[in-house]
Amino acid sequence: MKKIFVFVSIVLLIGCSVNENTGLITIKNSSSVSINLTLGNTKYYVPAGGKYDCWFYQSFSGKINGNYELSLPYVASGYDDASGDVIYKNKEEAGFKTGYKYNVDVFGVWVNTGNYPSYETAQIIYAREGIKIGANVLVDGDGIHYPGNL
Amino acid sequence: MKRLFWQAIFILFLFSGCTVNNKTGLIIISNLSDKKIENIKIGDITISYALNKGEKADFWFNNGLKGKISASGTDSVMALYGCYDETNSRELTFYKDDPECHFISNYQYTIDIHKINGKYSLVANSGYKTDSYETGISTMDFPAR
Numbered sequence: 273m274k275k276i277f278v279f280v281s282i283v284l285l286i287g288c289s290v291n292e293n294t295g296l297i298t299i300k301n302s303s304s305v306s307i308n309l310t311l312g313n314t315k316y317y318v319p320a321g322g323k324y325d326c327w328f329y330q331s332f333s334g335k336i337n338g339n340y341e342l343s344l345p346y347v348a349s350g351y352d353d354a355s356g357d358v359i360y361k362n363k364e365e366a367g368f369k370t371g372y373k374y375n376v377d378v379f380g381v382w383v384n385t386g387n388y389p390s391y392e393t394a395q396i397i398y399a400r401e402g403i404k405i406g407a408n409v410l411v412d413g414d415g416i417h418y419p420g421n422l
Numbered sequence: 423m424k425r426l427f428w429q430a431i432f433i434l435f436l437f438s439g440c441t442v443n444n445k446t447g448l449i450i451i452s453n454l455s456d457k458k459i460e461n462i463k464i465g466d467i468t469i470s471y472a473l474n475k476g477e478k479a480d481f482w483f484n485n486g487l488k489g490k491i492s493a494s495g496t497d498s499v500m501a502l503y504g505c506y507d508e509t510n511s512r513e514l515t516f517y518k519d520d521p522e523c524h525f526i527s528n529y530q531y532t533i534d535i536h537k538i539n540g541k542y543s544l545v546a547n548s549g550y551k552t553d554s555y556e557t558g559i560s561t562m563d564f565p566a567r
Contacts, residue, residue, distance in 0.1 A: 289476035375532065405454055
């Protein structure tokens with residue numbers, strides 16, 4: 273029992289690293305409401321102000337949503353050469369690849385719902401672009417992956 | 423039995439983690455480059471002793487951190503700066519080279535280590551504050567000063 277406890281503790285403390293067989297999505301919730309974020313077939317609970325590291329071992333694509341009436345997922349889908357901005361599209365599908373590190377940021381915003389009271393807190397979910405570990409960014413063609421491109 | 427209880431509590435603690443609040447802040451440091459980076463510091467405070475390729479570390483802090491960001495084996499430091507353009511009523515952001523940085527409690531920041539055009543760069547990005555029930559809006563802070 274003692275050996276199992278020590279082993280589990282060491283594994284949890286050491287953590288993992290991203291390589292060609294693993295990928296990482298760091299979910300940060302900066303809204304005042306907890307979120308049950310669906311990524312593919314799995315739901316991840318992140319409290320308000322909390323973060324969660326979602327390690328995965330196979331590339332996957334699927335649904336991204338906050339399971340909340342006022343969840344607004346925006347997925348990085350490309351790059352605008354003229355403005356230098358990442359293009360985000362309001363869509364509920366995203367793909368994530370091993371070998372890359374992604375961020376998913378959740379924000380609270382006021383939206384006009386048209387009902388009384390007119391404004392309610394909504395959650396915007398930004399699925400950011402993934403950076404390939406060890407890539408020479410801006411030189412390697414596959415250094416950045418946009419999850420909106422699945 | 424008592425020992426088992428405390429072991430279960432310890433494991434739960436490791437799983438549950440923390441949340442940012444008005445006394446604590448978080449910096450997530452990710453090494454996205456192809457080599458090990460050591461002695462990552464803000465001012466005199468070491469926030470990570472070593473990060474291998476593909477590793478990340480969470481640094482929780484109380485109150486705040488001030489100073490220049492540094493690390494062994496990197497070529498440059500860039501940190502996001504924000505200011506308000508009164509004339510055009512818009513927020514402007516750009517990266518400053520090797521600036522003094524302030525990291526404030528209540529915010530979640532990221533520092534990424536990239537290999538950009540063959541150079542190893544520490545990039546400090548904007549921090550996000552959990553929205554309050556009063557404002558309903560998450561706010562941003564830019565670490566460069």
